[in-house]
Amino acid sequence: MLLINLKTLKTAVFGLLIILSVFTFGCGGNQPGQKKRELISFRPYNGINYSEVSRRQRNGLSFNEYGYQLEPQWKLKFVSDDSVSIFSPTKNAFINFPLTRGYDSIFNAARSWLKIRQINKDSITMEILIQKGDSLDVKGTKVFMRFFADNYVKNVLHTDTTTLRKPSRADTLFIHSLAAKATADYTKAFSARQPAEITSKSPLVTVSRRTTKPDILNNFDNSDDYLDPNYDIVIKNAYKDFYFSFTMYIDDKGNLYYGAPLVGFNGDQEREADYIHTSKAVMESYFKFYLNVKPGKTLGIIHSSMVSIHVEGKAKNHTK
Numbered sequence: 001m002l003l004i005n006l007k008t009l010k011t012a013v014f015g016l017l018i019i020l021s022v023f024t025f026g027c028g029g030n031q032p033g034q035k036k037r038e039l040i041s042f043r044p045y046n047g048i049n050y051s052e053v054s055r056r057q058r059n060g061l062s063f064n065e066y067g068y069q070l071e072p073q074w075k076l077k078f079v080s081d082d083s084v085s086i087f088s089p090t091k092n093a094f095i096n097f098p099l100t101r102g103y104d105s106i107f108n109a110a111r112s113w114l115k116i117r118q119i120n121k122d123s124i125t126m127e128i129l130i131q132k133g134d135s136l137d138v139k140g141t142k143v144f145m146r147f148f149a150d151n152y153v154k155n156v157l158h159t160d161t162t163t164l165r166k167p168s169r170a171d172t173l174f175i176h177s178l179a180a181k182a183t184a185d186y187t188k189a190f191s192a193r194q195p196a197e198i199t200s201k202s203p204l205v206t207v208s209r210r211t212t213k214p215d216i217l218n219n220f221d222n223s224d225d226y227l228d229p230n231y232d233i234v235i236k237n238a239y240k241d242f243y244f245s246f247t248m249y250i251d252d253k254g255n256l257y258y259g260a261p262l263v264g265f266n267g268d269q270e271r272e273a274d275y276i277h278t279s280k281a282v283m284e285s286y287f288k289f290y291l292n293v294k295p296g297k298t299l300g301i302i303h304s305s306m307v308s309i310h311v312e313g314k315a316k317n318h319t320k
Contacts, residue, residue: 039101040116042078050124050147051075053164058142062171065178067191067298067305068227070143072165084109089223117144122152172299179252179303186251189304192296195229196250196305202290204236229296230308235286238313244279245311251304254293258283259306282311 052072056062062070075087077094081101085094086109100108105116106129113129124147153161181188200207210230247259258280265272287293296305 039081039103040105040107042081042084042099045119045121045124046078046080048121049075049077049150051150051153051161052145052147053153053161054144054146056144056146058144060168060170061174062167063174063298065190066227067178067193068224069167069193069298071223072145073223074145074147076147086110114145121149122156123148167299172301175299175301175303179298179301182304183252186249186255186257186304189249189251189306190298191227192303192305193226193298194296195226196296196307197292197294198231198233198307199292199294200290201292205286205290206234207291208232228308229305230310233287233291233309233311235282235290235311235313237316238286239315240313241315242278242282242313243311244275244282244309246276246279246283246309247306248283248309249304249306250293250295252295252302254295256283256287256293262308262310279311282313283309286311286313 052074055070055072077085082099084099085096087094097110114126118125126145128141128143212225245262249257295302
């Protein structure tokens with residue numbers, strides 16, 4: 001399913017890993033007779049404010065075919081060789097994180113493994129690494145983070161980070177191509193950077209969108225909620241009490257198409273068929289009359305996307 005692929009990608013890109021030990025790398029350590037590798041030192045760059053200006057794949061794109069955007073967000077300042085301060089947009093403040101150095105320019109900070117590819121007082125290029133079991137894949141993800149010193153941006157480039165962070169022309173052309181495919185076939189939908197909006201047009205229906213609470217596990221960042229928008233819908237005076245969870249496609253015109261149930265049936269095909277039939281009927285009746293739907297878009301381009309729906313029906317004689 002698309003959701004599984006997206007979550008797998010998210011895990012790989014952000015590298016939200018449990019810190020075990022920097023010396024448990026599968027090929028770590030110096031072999032007998034090899035020259036000792038020195039730990040990287042950030043001392044020459046302590047106190048310099050760096051802002052991430054791009055985060056791209058090896059092909060130069062910041063988007064993939066699922067609509068996931070590698071968004072440059074980080075601002076950081078090395079405090080010492082064992083501490084780094086990283087800006088949290090949610091808290092609107094810098095947060096100090098322990099910094100653990102490994103061999104060959106590898107370090108861990110903010111629950112992420114990174115490898116310095118290039119560093120000087122004006123810029124840094126890092127590659128995101130991922131952990132596999134108790135080893136670190138030093139081949140890298142081929143996802144690169146590019147930072148410029150704030151002073152360099154202002155006094156040498158004479159611009160600002162907002163301008164530098166804008167998606168490239170190649171990104172725009174790529175999204176246009178994905179949108180064309182999704183328009184021709186809604187099942188080729190991809191995540192919208194500005195998710196589809198669902199609102200109620202009846203006092204009998206309430207709609208709310210779920211949001212992830214920022215915490216230490218997601219580095220106080222819930223900006224990737226757009227990958228799987230979840231909506232809770234409550235319908236009063238329904239024909240009976242019910243509760244269904246399923247995915248739903250929303251095309252570029254705002255039309256609704258049933259996706260798949262979000263519950264398991266343990267091989268009970270009859271129960272599954274009944275669930276799909278009934279929940280699809282709810283979508284095609286109540287949703288059509290009681291909801292306003294605005295399709296999602298990415299880089300200003302409207303396209304088909306998918307949402308997850310959790311709908312509760314309360315019969316007229318429902319006491320709660």
